Amino acid sequence: MSVKVTKVACQSCGANLSLDESIRFVTCGYCSAQLEIVHDRSTIHSKILNEVIKRQDAVEQELRILRLEKKIQRLESEWENFRQRVCSKDRQGNLVEPNRYSPAIMGVCAWTLGLIIIVASGPNEQWLGLIIGLAILIVSYFVTRHGIRRAKEFAAMRSRYLHKRTQLKNELSSVERRLRFSPMKRSGKPGRRGRPHP
Known part of the structure; x- marks a missing residue:
């Protein structure tokens, strides 16, 4: 043959x-x-x-960039939805994120009020003042504790969000840098050498 x-x-x-x-x-x-x-x-x-192979690798890197950008957008959208649910609004309509200071200050004020009521109640209203004062102390304790715990959970969620977002951004920058400085991007087509003499 x-x-x-x-x-x-x-x-x-x-x-x-x-x-x-x-x-x-x-x-x-x-x-x-x-x-x-x-x-x-x-x-x-x-x-x-x-x-x-280089072209295929470049296409894969570009697809990876698109996937990472979509992940970042989804992460930011989920975080914004979470903020809308958890945060309160001020008079101007701006979101106010939970913090530890507001419930702590309110708790101190409520405790002070409860103690003043207990101490200031006269002999005829002693039991009534004691009951009202203790009720204010107990309620303010639980409200303050709930507010501080909520603020801690929000801070932990924000920390996780920022960490994940930083990871994705760093990965995206790394892929974009690799694609930008790849041989295909630098020179386009390979340089043609002269025809060798037989």
Whole structure:
């Protein structure tokens, strides 16, 4: 059975390569470029495998960038929805995030009021003043404790959100930097070398 030999030009250096037509992959003997031999309907030509791999890698990196950007957008949207649910609003309609100071100050004021009522109640209203004062102390304790716990939970959620967002942003910057300085982005097509002399 005779072997059919075909001539193909190297896509990298332009050298003529004599190949068995059944061969699919070859390394150029002149410039060492790794080539894929493509059999179209009318022609046979070579394609540089390194460039195919680089292009494929660039497309994968761009898809990764899109996925990371979508993750960041989703994370920010979820955080904003959480803030809308948890935060109260001031008179101007601005969101006020929970903090430890407001419930602590309100608790101190309520405790002071409760103690004043207990101490200031006269002999005839002693039991009534004691009951009202103790009720204010107990209620203010639980309200203050709930407010401080809520503020701690909010701070923990914000810390997790910022940490995750920083991670995603750093990963995005790393992928964008790698894509920006990849050989495909730097030079576009590979430099063509002169045709070697046989």
